[in-house]
Amino acid sequence: MQQRVFATLLGAAALTGILLNACTPQHSALEQVLDSGELRVYTRNGPTTYYQGPRGPAGLEYELARSFADHLGVRLKLVVKDNLEEMFIGLRKGRADLAAAGLSVTEQRRHQVRFAPAYQQITPQLVYRQGSLPEPRDFSDVRQGYLEIVANSSHAEQLHQIQQSHPDLQWHENPQAGSTELLSLVAQGLIDYTVADSNEIAINRRYFPELRVAFDLSKPRQLAWALPRSEDTSLYNEVKHFFETQRESGELAHRVKQNYEYVRNYDYAGTPFFMHHMRSRMPNYQALFETAARQNDLDWRLIAAVAYQESHWNPLAVSPTGVRGMMMLTNVTAEQLGIADRTDPAQSIEGGARYIKSLYQRFEDIPEDDRMWFTLAAYNVGLGHVRDVQGITEQLGGDPNKWSDVKTNLPLLTQQKWYQRTRYGYARGHEPVTYVNNIRSYYDILRWHLRTTPAPGQIPSSILAYSSPAL
The missing domain is CATH 3.40.190.10 (Periplasmic binding protein-like II)
Structure with missing residues (x-):
């Protein structure tokens, strides 16, 4: 009798637990992300999505995903899935919260995932x-x-x-x-x-x-993030709100422009010439670039890109204005840096790297995404002129801390109407724009074509060996 009563009580308790669980509201997709403190995002390796840049992770999809995670107040967890089928399967099974991977919106895919608002058009x-x-x-x-x-x-x-x-x-x-x-x-x-x-x-x-x-x-197609198809639209609604905010503030247009505009005016015909010098000249100086980079916490390929833009890796280069050497230092700058011989490649590269680092430190007020581009512009045209144009940009209603806004206004330094209002006056303002664009492209090419980053002092035997598709 006691056993029967005990079994009855046990069954009632189990039933009560089931009913209580049924009545307990389930956490929404958005609440689960907030409770976990982590946003799980599928992406792909590539120059338009996610890669390692001169100062860390970069790429349009990475930047947008990072901003969305910051918007939610959670950390970003990127999961690289270069196989699209695995990506869509993972989304359906809830292994990621969304995919930010340069995905085209198609009718067939709409049956598999829910697309967020489009952020870009491609063909x-x-x-x-x-x-x-x-x-x-x-x-x-x-x-x-x-x-x-x-x-x-x-x-x-x-x-x-x-x-x-x-x-x-x-x-x-x-x-x-x-x-x-x-x-x-x-x-x-x-x-x-x-x-x-x-x-x-x-x-x-x-x-x-x-x-x-x-x-x-x-015709052109739209790119958008993908989320799991579900009756729960909480996370989708937050993504939608995020992109609306990004679009209204102009931040979305800024990010797209920042990631693509510098490519538009690149001289593709000059690439074979650059690659020829990668084979014939750069191996003689790579160890020097690596040493200078290590000493100044910089990417050696970035220093190499600057050196190529300055002198085509010619240590005896001389300009009509008197700057000379691999990094084309002025006599005044060389004296300030303690460089005795500007034509000595080791001294020039080491001095140029220190100068880049010092300028970078002067732009501590600039967000990390843009800070290096301000630095390189100052290396070319001078810190004072860049600061002048930041002031002009603010007068015109732009953001003085965004490279896309400042580079639009740099050419104004050629116009008397504007340069007479500045502290440092006239400058050939078009030059630093082209200068930065070229260096960004040279850096990207170096990063792509060098299979690995060699240990200090080691020269790769085949500089032009193609790497894996991951950037």
């Missing part, structure tokens, strides 16, 4: 290698070549649609490679064609100047 384009094949005019000219694309990409969806009017069109989907690696295979002549988005092509053409765009596959 899918067919790419080939100049000189290897006649320029294709449409897909009728592509049938004889080998076309390879990223597996499970939006481009695969488009090609299936195009195949209805071009039934002979064939292609291979590569589940292991990203867009950057496929572009490199086209540049090397290992495959004939690939399809990539216009933003990726613009950036990667600096690494592979042989690439050419044949034609667009479609």
Whole structure:
């Protein structure tokens, strides 16, 4: 009898627990992120998404995801998934809160994920290698070549649609490679064609100047973050609010401009010349760049990029204004730095690196994302002129601490209306804009083409060896 009563009580207690659990409200997706203190974000390696820059992690998707995590007051946990199918499966299974990976919005994908508001437009384009094949005019000219694309990409969806009017069109989907690696295979002549988005092509053409765009596959498409499909819209609503705020404040436009505008005016024709000097000149000085970088907490490839912009890695270079040496130091600057011989490459590189570091420290009021670009502009045109233009930018209603705003106004130093109001007067304000853009591109090319960062004092045997697709 006692056992029966005990069993009855035990069953009642279990039932009560089930009912209590059923009545307890479940945490929403947003509450789960806030409670955990962590935002889990899928992304991809690449110059348009996420990579290691001169001062740490960089890329448009990384910057936006970091800002959203800051907006929520949680830490950002990035999970790199270069395989798109794995990314979508992971989202459906709740292994990540969202994907910020340069994803095109398509109808087929809408059945798998919920897309946030779009933040950028791109155009899918067919790419080939100049000189290897006649320029294709449409897909009728592509049938004889080998076309390879990223597996499970939006481009695969488009090609299936195009195949209805071009039934002979064939292609291979590569589940292991990203867009950057496929572009490199086209540049090397290992495959004939690939399809990539216009933003990726613009950036990667600096690494592979042989690439050419044949034609667009479609009208422009939108890029957006992806979230799991669910009746719970709490996190989606917060993402939507975040992008609305970013758009209204102008921050979104600033970030897109910051990540892409410097590429637009790059001289692609100069890349082969630069790469020739990578082979013939840079190995003689790489150990010096590495030593100077280590002593000043800088990326040696950034110092090398500055040196190339200044002198094309010629230690005996002399300008008409009297600056000379690898880092083209003025006589006054050299004396301040204690440099006895500006034409000695070791002294010039060490002095130039110290000068970059000292300017960088002077811009402690500038956010980290832009601080190095202000530093390089000051290396070129002088700290005083950059500070002058910060003042002009503020007068015009811009943000004096944003490089995209300041570089727009630097050319005003050539106009009497503006330079007569400044402390340091006239300057060729267009030059530091081009200067910074070129260095950013040289740095990106060095980072891409050098397979590893060698230990101090070691010179790589093959400087032009292609790296993995991860940037």
